[in-house]
Amino acid sequence: MAMTVKFTLSKRAQALTSSAIREILKVTERPEVISFAGGLPSPATFPVQRMREATDKVFDEAPHAALQYGPTEGYTPLREWIAARHSKNGVTIRPSQVLITTGSQQGLDLLGKVLIDEGSKVLVETPSYLGALQAFSLFQPQFVPMRTDEQGIVTEALTAEQLQGGRFMYCLPNFQNPTGRRMPLDRRQALVQRVTEAGVLVVEDDPYGELSYHGEQLPSLLSMNPDNVVYMGSFSKVLAPGLRLGYLIAPEELHGKLVQAKQAADLHTPSFSQRIVYEALQGGFLDRHIPEIRTLYAHQCELMLSALERHFPAEARWNRPAGGMFIWVTLPEGIDTGALLAQAIEQNVAFVPGAPFFAADPQVNTLRLSFVTVPAEKIEQGMEKLGVLVKAAVAANKAGAVAA
Amino acid sequence: MAMTVKFTLSKRAQALTSSAIREILKVTERPEVISFAGGLPSPATFPVQRMREATDKVFDEAPHAALQYGPTEGYTPLREWIAARHSKNGVTIRPSQVLITTGSQQGLDLLGKVLIDEGSKVLVETPSYLGALQAFSLFQPQFVPMRTDEQGIVTEALTAEQLQGGRFMYCLPNFQNPTGRRMPLDRRQALVQRVTEAGVLVVEDDPYGELSYHGEQLPSLLSMNPDNVVYMGSFSKVLAPGLRLGYLIAPEELHGKLVQAKQAADLHTPSFSQRIVYEALQGGFLDRHIPEIRTLYAHQCELMLSALERHFPAEARWNRPAGGMFIWVTLPEGIDTGALLAQAIEQNVAFVPGAPFFAADPQVNTLRLSFVTVPAEKIEQGMEKLGVLVKAAVAANKAGAVAA
The missing domain is CATH 3.90.1150.10 (Aspartate Aminotransferase, domain 1)
Structure with a gap:
């Protein structure tokens, strides 16, 4: 047969x-x-030794919970930690806005699922992160490439026609992949204002923000308008990528839809690795x-x-x-x-x-x-x-x- | 602003x-x-103690590899273990057919992505696993409910019209969720033959197959025609679900597309948990x-x-x-x-x-x-x-x- x-x-x-x-x-x-x-x-x-100690702590204190199914949104203490870390520059992020993802890459997939129909306009930098272009492409958008220079997106070059009907604008303001460029503060402010006025959602992908060589960090786009920015963070570059642990911070209305899409995608990110990372983060480790x-x-x-x-x-x-x-x-x-x-x-x-x-x-x-x-x-x-x-x-x- | x-x-x-x-x-x-x-x-x-020992071994022997990015297909020794375990009843499964997924649920999402267009016919049991209906629904199929009785799908009740143009048939032959029913051998054989002849791919979801109370297991649909069956397995019910570790076994042509979709979905399943589970499985632990x-x-x-x-x-x-x-x-x-x-x-x-x-x-x-x-x-x-x-x-x- x-x-x-x-x-x-x-x-x-x-x-x-x-x-x-x-x-x-x-x-x-x-x-x-x-x-x-x-x-x-x-x-x-x-940080192998630190991860090992954190893993021991999880096995000592909550092995069954770490090995059981958990909530789709993620491990609550980890969500609280993330919300607190991003509550700065006068902005408060609520734990209810945080969704733990299986690596930042999953955030891209979920955003594509929830926001892109065939032919939807998605604004992207020129050039942009290849993995994002791939993830979004599965949902068959129409990409609108934005002009960039050494300082990132050239806000003044954005036309009303480009913005019109855009589902979202995707950008990496910090040490962009692939160019390594960082957008200066004035560019960030102008960009968020322009894109928000045009009624387009901003997706800020920020895996490298903490890797500023001299330590000075610029305000996130999220901090400039948390009602209109989805922020994507990751532990891959500050702890280790093999854990596949990232997160989204999203306005609550959108967050609910992302949670539903996440549930269908993999139920939840491993409880085990979420608890280990949470323990590793304690005491200001990062x-x-x-x-x-x-x-x-x-x-x-x-x-x-x-x-x-x-x-x-x-x-x-x-x-x-x-x-x-x-x-x-x-x-x-x-x-x-x-x-x-x-x-x-x-x-x-x-x-x-x-x-x-x-x-x-x-x-x-x-x-x-x-x-x-x-x-x-x-x-x-x-x-x-x-x-x-x-x-x-x-x-x-x-x-x-x-x-x- | x-x-x-x-x-x-x-x-x-x-x-x-x-x-x-x-x-x-x-x-x-x-x-x-x-x-x-x-x-x-x-x-x-x-098996908390076993998982702990396996984790120690990974930290002792390959901590950096376990914490680094890995291949999208999964950790090679784990794929080989899975292929060997399913090579029985005269059928050989190649490691190249195995794709490690972030829980079995992700397999459903990947199959939906790769096989379903809006309006595509997908045959499902009556009733069927809710999580599968949700995952497939995101890709807007047309569900074709198949008649069932106490022994599962009633093959003779399947009409040519139902089968015509079906992208795939989704079923859980062992202790189905939600009914707990198991399909007897003759039903399985008749079903695979009928569906294959109709040119419809079979998706066999099998998280519970090992949980036969008296130990006797029936041949998988996969073993009856590996060229036309995608098999979904999981470690959630035989080790622990909090690791989110599942797998797909698919004909190679389809496997390649599933790998591409997986890459866009989360790059790969955590290297860390794959290696831990691999170590836990050694020496016939299961x-x-x-x-x-x-x-x-x-x-x-x-x-x-x-x-x-x-x-x-x-x-x-x-x-x-x-x-x-x-x-x-x-x-x-x-x-x-x-x-x-x-x-x-x-x-x-x-x-x-x-x-x-x-x-x-x-x-x-x-x-x-x-x-x-x-x-x-x-x-x-x-x-x-x-x-x-x-x-x-x-x-x-x-x-x-x-x-x-």
Whole structure:
């Protein structure tokens, strides 16, 4: 009776394609590859001993509750902790606005489910986080790319036509993935005002906000108008990503719908990991731990910037991030970083080509470098190899331009 | 600038309503309520010491890997373990067919995403698992309810018209939620053959299969035609649900799409809990542990059946499950178990009315009783109270029928 059925996939599944990053990451699992591609936090920053003590405490004090089903909204003390941490700059966040998610990525999926119909307008940065574009794409929106510069979204360039009927605007104001850019305060204020006046909801994705190298943090968009901002936070970059623990803070009317969607998606995020993280956070742990991550990442960022100066040609441009995990490099027009990646992989170096981060009109001469996963000593080594390839590509591109 | 925006919700979110079970569970959190409502495994069965030892091993041997991002498909050794466990009855399951999910519930969401378009036909049992109806509903299918009897789906009653164009058939052959029924072998064979010939994919949801009280297990639908069956398994009922660890076994072509949908949904299931569960499973632990669960549940099922005999009126009908967690009770027509629940809650007893388990034409005179969460000594106490209410409802219903 072994007859095979030809499945009929949904339209959204037919449109799914494997992510470029995903395919790349497969190659970079080879230990000989120096990979600037992954957005993986440095395992050196994982507070293993602290997590172990927290786990022991959970097993000592509440093993059965930690192993049982729990409420969809999340573990109440953890929600209270999150609400308190975001109650600042004159704004009070209520625990009832917090929803614990299975990683920040799940927040994107839930927002897509609850807010996007086929053809709905969703405003996104140019470029934007690839994982968000993928999550939203499943619900078949019409992406509206917003113009950006070194300081993020150019508010004045937003037209009434772009905003009209937008379901939401998605942005990462702090050390954006992929560009590493941070929006200054005046930009934030202007953006929230403009978008709110236009009747468009703001989705603020903030996994990197705590990773400001010099410690100074800018007010969140959430703090500027909590009635119109959904804030997405994560413990992946300040504790460890393998726990898959993130959260949403949303206006209560929307929160209720997100909870219903979450219930259908996975009932709830593991009680076990929620309780462990809650215990790990006690006694102000993050405020002692995060400065260690900042120091390490600031150091590695400096190493990569220095290597860029020494090994990359004058024609390449890049930013100097004030925090986060990424540097964004723009090569001369005419160079395709996808082709460059193929050459780099042969030399056992990897990065992410910029194209997949664009909702439309990809700039194929861009690339993203992550400086946090690779140990310091390998940054120089990898960048030297990459520099040779980039110089050759720039030279060939010039020759091609002259010939044409 | 605190102006509120009126969100525009997606059509699917507008159709979302809060689950009846969810609202009930809120009430039953009060400690004085004896609840036969929840589908929560007995915490007495959680292997706390074993989980603790497994966690210690993970912290000793691979803490950084357990706290880092991992592959979307899941932890490879765990996938291999699952594939080996399901390779029996002459069928070989490859690890590449296994996808680890954040609870079985996520498998339902991923299948909905990948297989359902608005209006797609999805065949479901009458009644069926409420959480599946909710998960699929988000993708706006057209449910096709299949006729069932005490032995599950009545294959001969399936018409060509019902099957025509069906994206998939969803069923729980073992100790179904909510009815506790198990499909006999001949039914399984006839069903797989009929549905496969009609070109319809089978989704076999099997969280309770291991909970056969006398240990004998029937061949899975998967084993009858692995090319046309997606199998959903879970560690929630054999280890602990608070870990949120489930899995899908799917034909490879479909598996690839499910992986892509999973990546957009939460990147991957926590590395931490996957590794812990893998360690806990070593050395044949389940084969020693599951018999303890079976013995406890068989005993509690007997207690409830005995209480039903003593306290429920002759007009009520129910089944004698051979495994699992649930008994399905049918009261005389004309009785609404929703109204009965309101009375029961006043007496601090709870159950789940049957209506929400029906994709169409709800039988409001049915109810689901769970006998595993409540300790043995409370079963008698709760059932006595419930019996009084049911007898009164039956008497009032008769009087009403006579009056009418």
